[in-house]
Amino acid sequence: MTQQIPPAPPVSPQPEPELTGVRNFRDVGGLPTSDGRRVRTGRLFRSGHLAHATETDAEFLGSLGLHTVFDFRNAADHSLEGPDVALPGVRNVNIPLSDPADGREFWKMVRDGDLDQLRSLLGDGKAAARMSNSYRGMIRHRTAEHSRVVHALAEDSVPALMHCAAGKDRAGLSIAVTLLALGVPREAIVADYLESNAPHNRYRVRRSSESAEARSPEVMELLAPLFDARAEYLTAAFDTIDEHWGGVDRYLEQGLGLTPEALDRLRGRLLD
Numbered sequence: 001m002t003q004q005i006p007p008a009p010p011v012s013p014q015p016e017p018e019l020t021g022v023r024n025f026r027d028v029g030g031l032p033t034s035d036g037r038r039v040r041t042g043r044l045f046r047s048g049h050l051a052h053a054t055e056t057d058a059e060f061l062g063s064l065g066l067h068t069v070f071d072f073r074n075a076a077d078h079s080l081e082g083p084d085v086a087l088p089g090v091r092n093v094n095i096p097l098s099d100p101a102d103g104r105e106f107w108k109m110v111r112d113g114d115l116d117q118l119r120s121l122l123g124d125g126k127a128a129a130r131m132s133n134s135y136r137g138m139i140r141h142r143t144a145e146h147s148r149v150v151h152a153l154a155e156d157s158v159p160a161l162m163h164c165a166a167g168k169d170r171a172g173l174s175i176a177v178t179l180l181a182l183g184v185p186r187e188a189i190v191a192d193y194l195e196s197n198a199p200h201n202r203y204r205v206r207r208s209s210e211s212a213e214a215r216s217p218e219v220m221e222l223l224a225p226l227f228d229a230r231a232e233y234l235t236a237a238f239d240t241i242d243e244h245w246g247g248v249d250r251y252l253e254q255g256l257g258l259t260p261e262a263l264d265r266l267r268g269r270l271l272d
Contacts, residue, residue, distance in 0.1 A: 019057045023048035024167035024201040028175060028192055033183040037271045043158050044270055048167035049073060050084035058085050062163070066090045070149060072097045072170040081165065084248050093152070095145050096172040097138065104120040110223065118222045127225035131169075132236040138173055146177045147256040153178065154258075154266035168196040168229050173237060180248050181258065182270055186238055188223040196229040 019025050025048070029041030045064065049071070053061065071084060074096040084092060109121055121127075153160060162178075164170035172193050179189045195201060245251040252258045256264070 001082065003023065003148055019047075019053070020056045020198060021057050022050055022061075023054035024196055026195060026201075028179070031184050031188050031192060031269065033229065035183060037183070037267075039182060039184065040270055040272045041177070043160070043174070044153075045159070045161040045169055046171050047161060047163045048171075049077070049081050049163055049165050050087075050225055051082040053085040056089060061085075062087050062090075064159060064161070066078075066159050066161055068093055068152065068160045068173075070095060070152075070157075070160060070162045070174070072162070072164040072174060074098070077165050082147040091157070093157075095148060097142055097145060097164070097174075098134070111225065115216070115219060118219060122222045122225070127222065128230070130231070131225055131230070131233050135169075135173060136232045136240045138170070139177075139237045140244060143255045146174060147258075149174055150178055150181055150256055150258060150266060151262060153269065154262045158269050164184055166196070166227070167201075168193075168227075169233075172229065172234070174195065176234060176237065177256075178240075178270075181256070181263065182267055190231050190234050193234050194229050194231065202227065 017025070026044070026046060027041055028044050028046060029039050031039045033039070042064070045066075050057075050061070050069070064088065066093045069084065069087065071092060071094045073081070073094070109117055122130075149162070162174050163173045164172075176189050176193065179192075180186075241248060241251045241255075245255055252263065
């Protein structure tokens, strides 16, 4: 039977802000659940890192009434980008997750490598396969981290903002796990995830050289799978849940340790 997704909520008269120094920001409120409810607006946000937030950006973020900012960046990210800006009264929780294309040497190659190196590393579907495999790995091996996030949200951590570097992979998967727990259909989760491809949301590709060759069409094509949000990546994560746990309910119970009581608290905090 085809699952019916409730119609989209009316468009808010308040447009999503265009932050200057923060990429990929959005409120996931309004997404439908399978039982006809919706994620409450103003409770759960996602974005790229906050290290380059301008004073105006910080003022807007401070106006959201955030309780907790979950930062999924690792030490290498922090050394490259810097710490998040301080938001008064907001608890900052760093839960490092392996980058989907993990490894300092890997990213050095992405930034500095020549065309032949990039072809060897990323060509012939290797980049996309690396991304899908890493999503599978984060689901299988990062249950403790994802459990910590959903339990914190169930107890006291909302409104919350989740971010990594680009706000696409580590934060995107943590948001997806949370939305699964809320009962949001997979199609709606994928649709939100793909919003990271919008031009104003996309992460800016870092290359050490500004030469034409360093940013040639072939180089950009080789790098694209790393910086795209592709449905196949999130589908790989969902498939892993089904293959390893037999479905979302057992994943939530056995993988994340969510009791029915904790699940009720989570939904009570985040759903209308």
